[in-house]
């Protein structure tokens with residue numbers, strides 16, 4: 059079959075004009091009668107008639123194919139297009155200057171340092187989408203108005219910098235140092251990073267797929283704050299700019315039904331559909347726009363397609379038969395991309411040439427005009443119409459699918475080409491062409507130097523740009539911390555937990571929930587607490603909170619819960635405090651991020667406590683946690699049911715011995731593995747102080763377990779040690795013994811260590827001190843910082859790592875055991891006075907009870923005892939026969955399989 063004969067495999071969007079045996083004229087009559095209804099009675103009546111026709115057809119046995127697609131045309135018809143309120147010519151000139159400077163930034167950076175990178179073609183395709191937003195929609199945050207929240211596409215950042223340069227917010231020097239942040243005077247980070255540019259960027263977006271999901275939960279969190287009366291209800295919007303290729307990330311579309319279910323009409327997605335990603339077309343053999351339209355329409359979003367620019371309007375008008383729309387629906391994206399890089403003659407032949415009637419439509423237009431028919435996403439009037447419709451839309455979120463050309467304006471240097479994403483260098487001719495195309499006032503000689511260009515302060519361009527921003531309340535993006543620090547010290551809140559459980563057996567999870575319950579009642583922080591759970595509240599014994607503080611629901615509770623007669627019924631409420639997110643750790647984390655950054659976004663100190671199955675945290679959603687850290691999120695992540703051998707029964711997938719290792723790389727995450735209630739109390743109280751009183755940009759990861767045991771009282775003032783990572787919990791009973799050991803335990807394994815202490819003392823005459831190691835990460839960071847300082851300051855008094863200080867006078871052999879990988883104790887062993895024996899849980903978990911698991915992973919009291927005896931043997935302090943006997947007495951199978959590899 060030739061190409062012409064083969065029907066293109068495209069989405070279901072065609073308007074068939076040739077049904078079986080039907081004459082064109084008959085179709086024409088139907089179309090005309092619809093037109094006349096539209097004219098006389100309006101779109102609602104027309105829609106009603108079509109709906110009735112569809113129902114009538116179904117009743118009569120006509121099997122109408124389902125389609126969530128509309129034709130490949132603009133959603134907003136010309137007659138409903140509002141007037142463009144700006145000075146279009148002036149805005150075009152400003153946009154051209156931004157295009158130039160964005161390009162200059164990348165080209166210059168790569169001239170100075172080959173391969174420093176940067177992107178030209180993403181912003182080139184999106185410039186109009188952003189400029190219409192900047193000139194007419196994005197409202198800044200101020201004391202009077204919370205402002206719109208804008209997520210900028212990461213690779214378009216040169217455009218945002220170039221605009222800020224024209225706005226006078228970033229110096230030429232800064233632009234010069236794009237991607238060279240370590241240069242004197244500072245530079246600009248490659249992508250949006252609040253960590254690196256805390257006064258500028260608010261939201262990191264460059265790990266693709268995170269932005270859409272975060273934006274959805276941000277919009278939802280804004281509603282949560284309103285429904286709980288924590289901020290006034292406003293018409294502020296959340297705008298998220300995405301790439302069409304980015305939508306392939308599962309996170310991108312993963313939460314779109316939440317947005318429609320929650321009727322988030324404060325949310326607007328703008329998908330820059332340049333039909334290309336990094337390597338080539340997003341859907342060469344299909345149509346990404348139609349695919350996205352059906353996904354979003356299926357999810358009940360308001361979908362606005364902006365496909366064709368104003369130049370197409372008169373052609374459409376001449377096309378009374380709907381031939382053009384039909385033809386547009388036939389092409390696959392690979393063909394559309396080819397048209398972009400082809401001549402007008404080619405377009406005429408290959409696009410319009412499929413039907414003589416189509417050719418007739420464009421007969422009056424010369425080839426050059428055909429080539430220059432703009433796409434919708436490059437036409438400010440079309441983009442304005444879409445944005446206006448989006449902000450006015452009520453009842454559901456909106457997605458704008460805007461067609462653009464990747465590398466727009468780059469001409470031979472890359473416009474629409476597959477290589478364009480990587481284009482960072484332009485030759486002299488290409489630069490001159492770009493300069494001329496966008497009317498940059500630079501002569502042929504100057505322009506090849508690619509200087510930054512900013513018109514005089516009193517130029518009409520700068521005046522206009524400033525006036526527009528002033529009208530919209532100030533500059534965007536801009537990040538500032540607007541919350542007031544907390545004042546109370548909360549001693550009373552946490553004191554009770556310092557006293558132990560009086561012999562009652564409780565788990566650290568239960569202890570934490572007790573604290574949470576108390577915090578929720580506190581006058582200062584009670585309202586600010588945001589408990590977040592991904593369908594796991596009962597696992598953690600938090601169900602009593604359902605009743606006391608309620609589960610947030612934007613519609614309240616429309617049903618009588620099945621357990622209404624019980625004390626702890628499932629209570630949903632409009633002002634509910636708990637965010638019960640269902641089974642989505644990613645979504646819960648996005649809520650946690652929104653709550654943990656509200657101190658900047660909204661000026662509200664909400665304090666998230668996100669509690670989840672610890673294995674599904676760092677392991678599953680680490681990139682969101684990385685983004686949270688970049689965003690300077692404050693708050694608490696609670697890894698529940700943690701510990702490879704402490705969570706019994708659940709086996710290989712659930713038992714977490716990894717998360718404390720995975721928490722290591724995130725610089726501002728403080729990770730704790732506490733054993734006792736008072737340790738948790740000290741950590742949380744200090745965390746609230748550091749984050750919400752002192753304003754530190756840190757966040758906390760605390761593992762909590764489900765093994766019940768008696769919580770001891772705090773043994774004296776060990777707060778400092780708890781926070782710094784270790785303290786002596788129980789010293790040896792007989793300090794004068796000849797055989798000595800130092801034993802280190804964490805989390806629930808500390809109890810095994812305490813049992814080993816007793817065995818060693820009673821059976822082998824070894825007196826040992828037991829240390830609670832609350833944070834290997836803290837100890838490690840302190841160690842590497844000390845080392846570094848000493849290296850850089852050789853003449854000064856050397857700093858001594860905290861571990862070394864703790865163990866300065868601690869005699870005997872050293873043994874550490876935790877429920878996590880052995881690498882944790884190993885990484886601090888070099889700062890210890892002698893070699894360290896490390897026990898841990900490297901390997902896959904097993905479905906088993908705790909005792910068996912601890913035997914399997916060799917972290918129970920017997921193995922800890924053996925490890926101490928073995929170290930004494932290595933040091934020549936005990937005979938080999940003692941070891942042999944101990945192995946026998948302790949019942950240790952020396953031929954058991956290694957847990958690491960079995």
Ligand SMILES: Cc1ncc(C[n+]2csc(CCOP(=O)(O)OP(=O)(O)O)c2C)c(N)n1
Nearest residue numbers: 180264265266301302303304330334335336
């Ligand atoms: C999670 C993730 N994977 C891969 C990349 C690398 N990457 C950066 S841009 C890009 C292509 C982007 O295409 P699209 O989303 O269509 O954006 P466009 O530049 O076309 O607007 C890729 C693969 C990334 N930044 N993040």
Ligand SMILES: [Mg+2]
Nearest residue numbers: 302303334335
């Ligand atoms: Mg793209």
